[in-house]
Amino acid sequence: MKNRKYKIGTILNNDGDAYQNHKGAIVPPLYQNSLFAFENWDAIDEAFSDPSSSFIYSRLHNPTCRMVEEKIAALAGAEDAKLTASGMGAISAAILHFVNHGDHIVTIKGIYGPANNFINGFLKEKCNIESTYVDGTDIENIKEAVKENTKLIYLESPTSLTYELQDLRAVADLAKSKGIKTVIDNTYATPLFQKPIEMGIDMEVHSVSKYFCGHSDVVAGVMIGSKKDLSEILTKEHALLGAKMAPFEAWLILRSLRTMKIRMNAHNDQAMKMSTWLYDHPKVNKIHFPGHHSFPQSALAKKQMSGFGSLLSFEIDTDDINKIKAFVNSLTLFHLGVSWGGHESLVYAPVISYSKELPPEKFAEMNIVPGLIRISVGLEDIDDLKADLEKAFLCI
Numbered sequence: 001m002k003n004r005k006y007k008i009g010t011i012l013n014n015d016g017d018a019y020q021n022h023k024g025a026i027v028p029p030l031y032q033n034s035l036f037a038f039e040n041w042d043a044i045d046e047a048f049s050d051p052s053s054s055f056i057y058s059r060l061h062n063p064t065c066r067m068v069e070e071k072i073a074a075l076a077g078a079e080d081a082k083l084t085a086s087g088m089g090a091i092s093a094a095i096l097h098f099v100n101h102g103d104h105i106v107t108i109k110g111i112y113g114p115a116n117n118f119i120n121g122f123l124k125e126k127c128n129i130e131s132t133y134v135d136g137t138d139i140e141n142i143k144e145a146v147k148e149n150t151k152l153i154y155l156e157s158p159t160s161l162t163y164e165l166q167d168l169r170a171v172a173d174l175a176k177s178k179g180i181k182t183v184i185d186n187t188y189a190t191p192l193f194q195k196p197i198e199m200g201i202d203m204e205v206h207s208v209s210k211y212f213c214g215h216s217d218v219v220a221g222v223m224i225g226s227k228k229d230l231s232e233i234l235t236k237e238h239a240l241l242g243a244k245m246a247p248f249e250a251w252l253i254l255r256s257l258r259t260m261k262i263r264m265n266a267h268n269d270q271a272m273k274m275s276t277w278l279y280d281h282p283k284v285n286k287i288h289f290p291g292h293h294s295f296p297q298s299a300l301a302k303k304q305m306s307g308f309g310s311l312l313s314f315e316i317d318t319d320d321i322n323k324i325k326a327f328v329n330s331l332t333l334f335h336l337g338v339s340w341g342g343h344e345s346l347v348y349a350p351v352i353s354y355s356k357e358l359p360p361e362k363f364a365e366m367n368i369v370p371g372l373i374r375i376s377v378g379l380e381d382i383d384d385l386k387a388d389l390e391k392a393f394l395c396i
């Protein structure tokens with residue numbers, strides 16, 4: 001799969017579809033089956049000697065899922081990919097694969113909340129796995145955090161609220177020199193806009209629920225990496241914990257992949273326009289968007305990313321919770337909800353969940369102000385979206 005000859009649009013819309021193998025059906029069929037039958041003893045015996053490339057039982061492999069996995073691996077320039085039932089299914093399986101009881105993980109402040117709870121709560125309590133959280137914008141912090149028993153550096157670049165980056169080539173070089181594995185949550189950028197495997201990172205994990213799916217109708221995840229790592233995970237963390245992908249959901253993802261390139265380019269274009277408009281807005285104190293020239297790591301963003309997607313945050317000019325509430329409630333085109341990466345525009349105020357989990361001073365320590373607003377800029381007309389926000393700005 002590595003070094004495929006086709007470019008992104010062709011991989012998404014043609015490569016590997018082989019309609020000739022499906023009675024000419026231009027949309028590949030849905031293999032909605034749990035098991036596969038074999039002609040005889042020798043055939044099943046042969047399948048069992050190589051479960052990582054055989055169809056035996058759909059908890060391991062399924063042809064509809066496999067088709068999607070091969071396309072995603074090709075997009076990332078990787079040897080293989082494995083779909084999972086959710087992004088957290090991919091994150092937990094990948095992390096568990098690379099660490100054992102008593103090991104140490106270096107990770108980044110600001111990673112996705114449940115990934116943080118998994119590392120700093122679940123693994124610590126149940127598996128005696130320690131972790132160190134650093135400001136990953138400086139490679140020296142990562143270097144200093146590495147210990148004798150560090151087995152994994154877990155990254156998320158950009159993060160999904162204020163979008164801090166890690167220098168992926170520098171982290172990969174550091175990790176390789178010390179025999180440490182690297183995993184990155186690459187959900188924000190997708191393999192279309194950032195290729196960590198080509199920069200030396202061992203494994204990508206994604207919430208496929210976001211841009212890969214793009215229609216807000218599937219929860220799914222994927223691990224992308226080497227054949228060796230993924231074939232080991234297949235029969236261990238994947239098969240034993242059982243976060244397998246449903247064939248119908250894989251079929252919906254295949255449908256979504258057809259438009260992924262044009263959706264991503266449109267999201268990127270919309271978010272670029274929106275960031276410029278918000279930056280100039282008198283009621284906005286600050287914007288957070290790696291594609292904007294005001295972003296502190298803009299040079300690194302340009303070096304390791306080729307686009308930026310739909311997600312950006314901005315600080316409105318008030319700390320008054322009632323005004324922040326009124327701002328959010330008065331939006332009509334931006335729907336209030338978690339997640340992102342679908343066709344629709346979304347808004348979320350992190351103060352809603354953070355204030356339930358953390359005291360206000362912790363909030364401040366993380367440089368998160370009450371007026372921080374996150375939006376996912378959907379595929380609606382940008383002028384309508386700006387008008388919706390302009391109406392909300394009247395509330396503050």
Ligand SMILES: Cc1ncc(COP(=O)(O)O)c(C=O)c1O
Nearest residue numbers: 086087088112160187207209220
């Ligand atoms: C950055 C990031 N990573 C991982 C996940 C987890 O994905 P899922 O919800 O598909 O389990 C999410 C979900 O919001 C996310 O935002």
